Amino acid sequence: MTKSTRRDFLQIAGATGAISALSLAGCAQMGKGSGARVVVIGGGYAGATAAKYVKTWDSSIDVTLIEPKQKYVSCPLSNTVLGGFGDMAKITFDYTAMKNDHKVNVVHDMATAVDPAKKTVTTKGGQSIAYDRLIVAPGIDFNDFPGYVASQHEDMVPHAWKAGPQTVLLRKQLEAMDDGGVVIISPPTNPYRCPPGPYERASLIGFYLKTKKPRSKVIVMDPKDKFSKQGLFTEGWNMHYKGYIEWVSKANDGAVLEVDAKGKRVRTDFGWHKADVLNFIPPKQKAGGIAAAAGLTDKSGWCPVNLQTFESTIHKDIHVIGDAAIVPGMPKSGNAGNTEAKACALAVVSLLNGDPVSTAHTSNTCYSLITPSHGMSVNATYHLTEDSKKYTKMKGSGGLSPMGASADVRKQEAKYAWGWLANISTDIWG
Amino acid sequence: MLRKFAIPMAVGVGAALTVFAMPAQSMEKKMAVADARLLAAGCFNCHGPAGESQGHIDEINDISADKMVKKMKEFREGKASTIMGRIAKGFSDAELMALAAHIEALNK
């Protein structure tokens, strides 16, 4: 069956309400996309999803994923390691299924340059890889901050905002801290990766201190006056962590102006504050370095894209997804990146096949844990606005877990957080 | 599971439903319905690829399209839930029908 007759057939099937698998089976997608080359830079939540879904939706496309790491460590649920009840193995995934089951060429190397005119990607290992369409998903990098340059200071003062060795280091510092110590967490200014993340972290470090080092406490020194899921976190902190977690807003001199990494101190307007364990999360985040090197960023440091196809508005045939992209209306989260990747993958498949591009449809579901058995969530289902300038929620949909919910509901959501990780990781790397 | 997931996708199912389904609210009539493959894949991040869950969250690979639409409408209309009520309100009737038909087809 040719493609057009298949489509006609389906429309008729739709008209008579007879949509069924029989109309789908046996019509492999081997159209004009056949033999086309898609290269993906970055094998995280967004990039790995895109690689797998391009292949799923058109197996004739040759897909290459460039990712330096053999193993990917998930930021989502990495705060449970800091809390002392999660372990690294549970949040670590690899690319075996990507290679063996989904037939994606996985190149463990670092992309160092992109030539949008010649349509090639160069790697650190010296390879030059040609593409018809490129998908860039390198996550985030940090701008320098007074007293804190991630590459120089992260070994003393971990940000742990990229999971892996940084998570392990912060955990070790917490373990080594004497009872009675002070942990300072300094969250970033907006926009940044995972808006509720610093507060989940404060909660779970609070959990560790309360259970193992009860004379210690966490101080959150915030450059903001409000934060994501604030009502729910505050409710949880009052319930579980009275005396263990103190949140200092910008108005109360929370904004950190300078870091002394060696001395584990931060300076605010008022003066220096000494920590026993300092977790500084750099406030000036930007798209992963390769995005700027490829000329895909604007002056904000992030990448402007067409919101339907995720194609860069700067360079043709290059798409940007995940934290690196500017997606008005959506947060920088793993779940958001996963659904952006699916919209992008389908657009790429359609464009390579000369098919019309579907309108995009994305979502975010983000669980946060306050204790191992107290979870809550924020979610949204997004449609593209008619002018295609941002994503919006359908009226009345989405939002937060209710305040004052029962312990059973909180427990259920804590379970769902782990269920979400198991399923999204299988959706991506499985 | 892998085999099922790799079944070629329903090009045009979503488009077909845009034309023929009758959304309940007039606001929805204007809204373009995304491709059914995309709508369905939007369930898999929480419910697992093709709806096959690894645990803790219900699997959705074993229910008929009719039943899925019915359940989603119940959630939308206020049936008690932790999160599905909030999610179901984000879909039009046409979208629900498209994604449910697609997930049913994937798992046949």
Ligand SMILES: Cc1cc2nc3c(=O)[nH]c(=O)nc-3n(C[C@H](O)[C@H](O)[C@H](O)COP(=O)(O)OP(=O)(O)OC[C@H]3O[C@@H](n4cnc5c(N)ncnc54)[C@H](O)[C@@H]3O)c2cc1C
């Ligand atoms: C503590 C914490 C908790 C979080 N919790 C949640 C949560 O509960 N739910 C949620 O949805 N989100 C959560 N997030 C956010 C989530 O981690 C990010 O939004 C998500 O990882 C973004 O995906 P990405 O693919 O854009 O980037 P990443 O996942 O960071 O992936 C980028 C990949 O690109 C690779 N890369 C970079 N440069 C190159 C290059 N030059 N060449 C090749 N490869 C390259 C990197 O090695 C990396 O593997 C959390 C984040 C943090 C820090």
